[in-house]
Amino acid sequence: MNRHANAKSIGITRLCVLMCLVALPRLTATCASADNADCLMCHSAPTLHKTSDGERIYLYVDPKAFAASKHGSKQCVECHSDLKGQPFPHKPEVAPVDCARCHDAKISDLYERGVHGASAETGLPAASCTDCHPAHTLNAAFQLKTCRSCHRQQAEDFKASAHHEARQSGDKNAPTCVTCHGSHGVKSVSDPKSPVHPLNVPEKCAKCHDDPKVMKSYSLPTDRLETYRDSYHGVANKHGDLDVATCASCHGAHKVLPSSDPASATNQNNLPDTCGKCHPGANANFAEGKIHIVVSKQEGGVVYYVASSFKWLTIGIMAMLVGHIGLDLFSRIRKRLFVR
Numbered sequence: 098m099n100r101h102a103n104a105k106s107i108g109i110t111r112l113c114v115l116m117c118l119v120a121l122p123r124l125t126a127t128c129a130s131a132d133n134a135d136c137l138m139c140h141s142a143p144t145l146h147k148t149s150d151g152e153r154i155y156l157y158v159d160p161k162a163f164a165a166s167k168h169g170s171k172q173c174v175e176c177h178s179d180l181k182g183q184p185f186p187h188k189p190e191v192a193p194v195d196c197a198r199c200h201d202a203k204i205s206d207l208y209e210r211g212v213h214g215a216s217a218e219t220g221l222p223a224a225s226c227t228d229c230h231p232a233h234t235l236n237a238a239f240q241l242k243t244c245r246s247c248h249r250q251q252a253e254d255f256k257a258s259a260h261h262e263a264r265q266s267g268d269k270n271a272p273t274c275v276t277c278h279g280s281h282g283v284k285s286v287s288d289p290k291s292p293v294h295p296l297n298v299p300e301k302c303a304k305c306h307d308d309p310k311v312m313k314s315y316s317l318p319t320d321r322l323e324t325y326r327d328s329y330h331g332v333a334n335k336h337g338d339l340d341v342a343t344c345a346s347c348h349g350a351h352k353v354l355p356s357s358d359p360a361s362a363t364n365q366n367n368l369p370d371t372c373g374k375c376h377p378g379a380n381a382n383f384a385e386g387k388i389h390i391v392v393s394k395q396e397g398g399v400v401y402y403v404a405s406s407f408k409w410l411t412i413g414i415m416a417m418l419v420g421h422i423g424l425d426l427f428s429r430i431r432k433r434l435f436v437r
Contacts, residue, residue: 132172133163133172133173135185136158137158137160139186140156140157140158141157141158141159142157143155143157144157145157147189158233159233162233162234163233163234165236166233166234166235166236167235167236168232168233168235176194177191177192177194178195178198179191179192193225194226194227194232196226204281207281207282208281208282210282211281211282211283211284212283212284212285212288213229213283224247228246228247229244241255241256241261241273241274244274248274251350252274252351254349254350254351254352255351255352257352257354257360258349258351258352258353258354259353259354259355259358260272260273260353268314270305270311272305277292277293277301278291278293279292293345293350295334295339295343296334296337296339298343298344298345299322299325299326299331299334299343299344300322302321302322302344302345303321303322306319306321306322307319307320307321307322307323318389320389320391321344323391324390324391325344325389327390328388328390329341330342330343340375342375346374346375347362347363347371347388348361348362348363349362363388365384368381368383368384369381369383372384
């Protein structure tokens, strides 16, 4: 029994040695002449990893996923260019890949000036290219899990939103993270150049919600920006008030739901709480009536007549003021010319 086991063990050992001898010419080749099969001899092992600062970093590359990715036709050394001419196994420390070697330098510039390009605390990138675009499984489709890896709560809220539901149903007009925040040049919400800065939010939302073609399939009105701008909130926002309510203040930024949904911030039962964020003590009566009001006889009702009265009162006062100034000037000119 032991003799049989020993013979089997010796046979396995000889087979391993033979396999190593067969692979030796490839292992001693240089990376300059290597193809992806050479790299995958090691990197297709799921357990392959290295340890850096006590953290285990896996170096596994799924051959099928890589072949199906946007980079599937590339050779490894095209990206890992510092390995050209290196013998197998290559040096343990590999230089970071410079994506700008192939991709538009303008994109790199946008990234470096964006919020992901550098962290204010460390001066190091807050997110690298491969954090958002996994090099070995890269595809062109937006994937929520990409943003979720860092922005977990925002992603969970968005996943529960009407926007995500529409996207999942195949509506390519429905927004994703990059629709509102941008892609490579993502800026902080506090940056005036950010599309989601408080002063820019109304126009950003209006790009979809004021588009008749986009709203037609949902039977939604397309006058949201106009009616917002006619409100106190809209006027204050237009004049630079950063604290006044915007679309996101009432409807939510990520978990946007139709007002018919009981979980929606704009559901009738939730309006006191929503308004109460800015107006402490707001009750059910505070939120009565329409919010986005078209000032017309049909929809505006009393608001229309009040607004019309103020408009004509203002016009009348201005007309009288101009008339008074005109009469005063006429009197002064007449005295200078005709009275001696």
